[in-house]
Structure formats: C-alpha cells, structure tokens
Amino acid sequence: xxxxxxxxxxxxxxxxxxxxxxxxxxxxxxxxxxxxxxxxxxxxxxxxxxxxxxxxxxxxxxxxxxxxxxxxxxxxxxxxxxxxxxxxxxxxxxxxxxxxxxxxxxxxxxxxxxxxxxxxxxxxxxxxxxxxxxxxxxxxxxxxxxxxxxx
Numbered sequence: 502x503x504x505x506x507x508x509x510x511x512x513x514x515x516x517x518x519x520x521x522x523x524x525x526x527x528x529x530x531x532x533x534x535x536x537x538x539x540x541x542x543x544x545x546x547x548x549x550x551x552x553x554x555x556x557x558x559x560x561x562x563x564x565x566x567x568x569x570x571x572x573x574x575x576x577x578x579x580x581x582x583x584x585x586x587x588x589x590x591x592x593x594x595x596x597x598x599x600x601x602x603x604x605x606x607x608x609x610x611x612x613x614x615x616x617x618x619x620x621x622x623x624x625x626x627x628x629x630x631x632x633x634x635x636x637x638x639x640x641x642x643x644x645x646x647x648x649x650x651x652x
Contacts, residue, residue: 534604534611542631543601545638546613550629553643554596554617557586570632570639592649594620599627609633610641622649 534542549568556565562582566574577585589596599617606612615627630642 539604542604558595568640593622622647
C-alpha cells in the first residue's frame, strides 16, 4: 500500500535501524590511518616489506621470515615459501620496486598497503599486517593481489 504508516512499516524501520547500528558498531576501530601515525607505520613497514620482497627474489627463506611472528613462521614453512616464490615468479615475475600507499586500522591490526612493481605486472598490491600493540612489529599477515594473480 502507498503511504502505509502502520505497524509493518515501523517494524521495517526498526529492523533497518538495528542493521545500521550493528554495521556501524562493527566498524569501530577501523579506518584509514593518517598524518604522523601513518608516517610512523610506513617508516616501520617499508624496510620490512622490502626485505620480504627481496628475499623472495633471492630465494632466501631465513631473511623472508626474519620479521614474522611465530604464528606466521609456523604457517609459512620452507615448502610453502618455495611454492609462493614459484607462483609469484611464474605469474608476475621478479620484484622490482614498491611504494607505500595506505595504512588502515582493522580492529587490533594495522595493515600497510604497498603498490609494487614486478617484471610481468606493474600494479601488484602487497599487504603487510602488524598487531598494533606489538612493540617488536612482527608481521602477522602478508598478501599479494593483482589481476594476474587472481586469474
């Protein structure tokens, strides 16, 4: 019905309000990090990311995991490193360079995004994840994303 303002419409509005509240509360502690804090995380993450990416090029497992948390080291044994390296080299080629792009807070984690250039693909997103409260800045997550890697 057009112009219905009865109990059904009120229930819909209440349901929509509840959904919005849940979505917004789930976003607490999330968002883009700016200014001085962004600069600090970029200064922390850039040499770590560079070491990781160069270690893949150099087939150097020990350097690759040097800044990983224990959990990351356990989830990336030498065989997994070899598989990752072979996939990256075959699909996007060797790493060339990267620039920090963005820093995000996702709950208790800080995610630093890099725009990386590889031999066969110039726009590869590399995400390096840190636990915000870890003063040692151990890597908690590492992802590579690009059209070729998804294809």
